[in-house]
Amino acid sequence: MKSNNYIPFNKPYLSGKETEYINDAVESGKISGNGKYTKLCQDYFQNRYGFYKCLLTTSCTDALEMAAILLNIKEGDEVIMPSFTFVSTANAFVLRGAKIVFADSKMDEPNLDVNRIETLITPLTKAIVVVHYAGVACDMDAIMDIANRHNLYVVEDAAQAIDSHYIGANGVKKPLGSIGHLAAFSFHETKNIISGEGGMLVVNDPTFEMRSEIIWEKGTNRSAFFRGEVDKYAWVDIGSSFLPSEIVAAFLYAQLEHLDSIQQKRKLLWNMFFNLLSNSALESKIKMPFIPHYAENNAHMFYLVCDNINTRTKLIEVLKKHNFHSVFHYLSLHNSPLYYQRHDGRELFNSDKYAETLLRLPLFYELSVQNVKDICKVISEFCTTSEV
Amino acid sequence: MKSNNYIPFNKPYLSGKETEYINDAVESGKISGNGKYTKLCQDYFQNRYGFYKCLLTTSCTDALEMAAILLNIKEGDEVIMPSFTFVSTANAFVLRGAKIVFADSKMDEPNLDVNRIETLITPLTKAIVVVHYAGVACDMDAIMDIANRHNLYVVEDAAQAIDSHYIGANGVKKPLGSIGHLAAFSFHETKNIISGEGGMLVVNDPTFEMRSEIIWEKGTNRSAFFRGEVDKYAWVDIGSSFLPSEIVAAFLYAQLEHLDSIQQKRKLLWNMFFNLLSNSALESKIKMPFIPHYAENNAHMFYLVCDNINTRTKLIEVLKKHNFHSVFHYLSLHNSPLYYQRHDGRELFNSDKYAETLLRLPLFYELSVQNVKDICKVISEFCTTSEV
Numbered sequence: 001m002k003s004n005n006y007i008p009f010n011k012p013y014l015s016g017k018e019t020e021y022i023n024d025a026v027e028s029g030k031i032s033g034n035g036k037y038t039k040l041c042q043d044y045f046q047n048r049y050g051f052y053k054c055l056l057t058t059s060c061t062d063a064l065e066m067a068a069i070l071l072n073i074k075e076g077d078e079v080i081m082p083s084f085t086f087v088s089t090a091n092a093f094v095l096r097g098a099k100i101v102f103a104d105s106k107m108d109e110p111n112l113d114v115n116r117i118e119t120l121i122t123p124l125t126k127a128i129v130v131v132h133y134a135g136v137a138c139d140m141d142a143i144m145d146i147a148n149r150h151n152l153y154v155v156e157d158a159a160q161a162i163d164s165h166y167i168g169a170n171g172v173k174k175p176l177g178s179i180g181h182l183a184a185f186s187f188h189e190t191k192n193i194i195s196g197e198g199g200m201l202v203v204n205d206p207t208f209e210m211r212s213e214i215i216w217e218k219g220t221n222r223s224a225f226f227r228g229e230v231d232k233y234a235w236v237d238i239g240s241s242f243l244p245s246e247i248v249a250a251f252l253y254a255q256l257e258h259l260d261s262i263q264q265k266r267k268l269l270w271n272m273f274f275n276l277l278s279n280s281a282l283e284s285k286i287k288m289p290f291i292p293h294y295a296e297n298n299a300h301m302f303y304l305v306c307d308n309i310n311t312r313t314k315l316i317e318v319l320k321k322h323n324f325h326s327v328f329h330y331l332s333l334h335n336s337p338l339y340y341q342r343h344d345g346r347e348l349f350n351s352d353k354y355a356e357t358l359l360r361l362p363l364f365y366e367l368s369v370q371n372v373k374d375i376c377k378v379i380s381e382f383c384t385t386s387e388v
Numbered sequence: 389m390k391s392n393n394y395i396p397f398n399k400p401y402l403s404g405k406e407t408e409y410i411n412d413a414v415e416s417g418k419i420s421g422n423g424k425y426t427k428l429c430q431d432y433f434q435n436r437y438g439f440y441k442c443l444l445t446t447s448c449t450d451a452l453e454m455a456a457i458l459l460n461i462k463e464g465d466e467v468i469m470p471s472f473t474f475v476s477t478a479n480a481f482v483l484r485g486a487k488i489v490f491a492d493s494k495m496d497e498p499n500l501d502v503n504r505i506e507t508l509i510t511p512l513t514k515a516i517v518v519v520h521y522a523g524v525a526c527d528m529d530a531i532m533d534i535a536n537r538h539n540l541y542v543v544e545d546a547a548q549a550i551d552s553h554y555i556g557a558n559g560v561k562k563p564l565g566s567i568g569h570l571a572a573f574s575f576h577e578t579k580n581i582i583s584g585e586g587g588m589l590v591v592n593d594p595t596f597e598m599r600s601e602i603i604w605e606k607g608t609n610r611s612a613f614f615r616g617e618v619d620k621y622a623w624v625d626i627g628s629s630f631l632p633s634e635i636v637a638a639f640l641y642a643q644l645e646h647l648d649s650i651q652q653k654r655k656l657l658w659n660m661f662f663n664l665l666s667n668s669a670l671e672s673k674i675k676m677p678f679i680p681h682y683a684e685n686n687a688h689m690f691y692l693v694c695d696n697i698n699t700r701t702k703l704i705e706v707l708k709k710h711n712f713h714s715v716f717h718y719l720s721l722h723n724s725p726l727y728y729q730r731h732d733g734r735e736l737f738n739s740d741k742y743a744e745t746l747l748r749l750p751l752f753y754e755l756s757v758q759n760v761k762d763i764c765k766v767i768s769e770f771c772t773t774s775e776v
Contacts, residue, residue: 092628
């Protein structure tokens with residue numbers, strides 16, 4: 001039974017102004033999409049991170065679907081992406097008819113192994129979708145170089161990567177989501193800043209700018225109409241209703257105003273986890289997350305890599321007994337019921353390894369320093385005494 | 389310039405409990421989709437209207453996309469639908485590769501002409517999508533009969549049709565959205581009950597029940613997992629993130645609690661418009677909406693049909709001068725920039741007629757009886773004195 005001391009895996013953070021802004025939106029008489037708060041959020045992201053153009057969406061899934069439509073993905077096109085990712089990364093492109101070519105993760109961290117991407121490229125390859133797992137950057141210099149040489153598009157699945165950066169070989173630090181031709185963010189309740197469900201498409205290649213607005217507005221040129229560029233708006237392209245309610249945008253805007261304090265707190269907690277668990281006595285059972293030199297950490301997630309699935313299962317149980325809720329994910333997509341028969345048969349050992357051994361610990365704004373100490377104590381005791 | 393007396397075309401209605409429920413959702417620690425308020429809304433609709441299964445979506449567009457996926461619409465399939473409809477009706481099926489076969493509207497009202505549907509059916513036809521324009525029922529007995537004889541699916545685009553009914557030849561009254569195999573509703577801010585953006589898929593054919601949940605949850609069997617029917621959830625089908633945030637669902641639930649009083653007020657206003665404008669002296673310029681004997685009116689919309697486009701343009705201007713905002717829609721989809729080259733060349737005279745002559749008057753909960761009188765006075769004067 002869960003006592004009052006129960007620590008959930010996640011708890012949504014409320015900045016305090018969410019309902020004030022929602023009320024303001026309702027009072028204004030405009031709560032459908034693309035209103036005041038949508039614009040405030042989009043401007044905020046464009047100004048803070050230098051994204052060329054931002055469009056709020058109802059989910060990161062929807063932002064990825066917009067990317068697939070913008071890239072004109074069609075039956076027979078191949079898209080390279082990691083197997084260790086959320087289903088939406090793949091679904092968005094499968095919905096347009098793409099064949100997914102799954103790449104393996106690196107040995108030392110879950111992000112895709114850039115050194116082995118090039119062997120997966122064929123004349124049918126259209127795009128590489130990188131996933132910045134846990135908000136930790138993929139090696140974007142290497143990826144953009146490959147993409148440029150093979151004339152491929154790059155989509156950053158930056159679902160977990162808000163306020164995270166990549167440090168290039170030239171020393172220049174770039175926000176994740178600003179490097180690929182397109183990028184997708186999530187504001188799902190488990191993310192650093194949230195709106196329950198929610199997401200955003202980032203357009204960095206200006207050639208996609210006009211069409212991105214059209215696809216966002218159900219395939220109509222409504223945005224151009226409101227700017228007075230056309231005298232009526234019409235059905236000019238495929239598209240969907242990708243834009244969220246102003247209620248959702250108002251909620252998100254209240255979060256953005258607190259982004260810096262949220263990030264400060266999350267980083268504090270993340271570093272505590274890292275320091276308390278970086279202990280050679282624990283290494284036979286658990287490994288710490290690895291952050292490459294080119295990656296900044298946005299403290300989206302604190303994960304451990306267990307030595308095997310039994311250790312992970314046992315550790316989840318032990319944490320649960322102490323009222324701490326830890327979780328695992330993902331199942332490798334190349335082995336999924338939907339895709340294993342379409343997969344080309346390559347073994348993706350690292351992807352399967354993380355599917356079996358990665359464990360996510362509670363990490364949210366209201367988690368206390370004492371909570372982190374308590375969780376780390378349980379884990380330390382488990383690793384030094386358990387006989388799993 | 390708009391004075392303080394400006395009457396907008398629409399104003400969102402706030403029941404008063406929206407933010408209380410949103411706060412409750414946030415406090416519960418669960419604001420992503422498929423939580424308490426999503427279930428409350430879905431149960432409400434199932435119980436009130438006898439829908440077999442309801443799934444909230446981020447928009448009616450998304451509900452239509454779910455329908456297209458559930459029907460396995462693929463390249464080459466033909467789908468029959470009216471040309472006088474919102475782009476999403478068509479987009480949802482075009483995204484899956486369908487060829488849209490556009491049907492004309494009836495002479496006496498914008499709904500599709502059932503008597504001419506059968507000539508459009510070919511061996512490639514997979515579904516008929518009916519749109520209950522203005523919440524006024526299509527002739528569902530006739531449509532279901534055609535569909536049954538030709539083994540076609542029927543999707544009700546019930547975007548505007550909440551709380552509206554069809555009265556069958558046998559005298560039995562059925563809620564719109566409960567008759568076709570699938571149905572889609574909208575809770576966009578202009579609808580009778582709202583959540584800014586929002587929608588719902590209704591599954592009436594139980595064979596779609598299990599797959600509808602999977603598609604809704606990004607192609608995973610997560611719903612079955614939470615019911616304990618499978619021990620982990622996996623990627624088993626195509627899908628998307630169709631489910632809205634609990635913030636949106638909480639807002640909608642506050643509206644549902646007031647559905648009866650909202651409907652009462654809207655019907656009062658609608659009947660006032662109808663009575664004040666049903667005057668033979670106005671008939672040379674404007675026609676009243678026609679409600680067939682089998683259709684109940686949910687007072688979603690009060691529209692007029694002008695004698696030609698010039699009258700409509702002039703009437704919009706005159707209303708605007710008096711601070712009343714009226715609007716028109718839709719452009720016939722068969723003539724749209726996206727589709728005119730794919731259309732088979734048939735003229736759809738009635739569709740084009742409504743595109744050119746239909747005018748929507750302000751109609752929302754807070755509109756006053758005096759407002760309606762004032763609007764009708766301007767229209768009456770226009771019709772009896774204007775020389776358009």
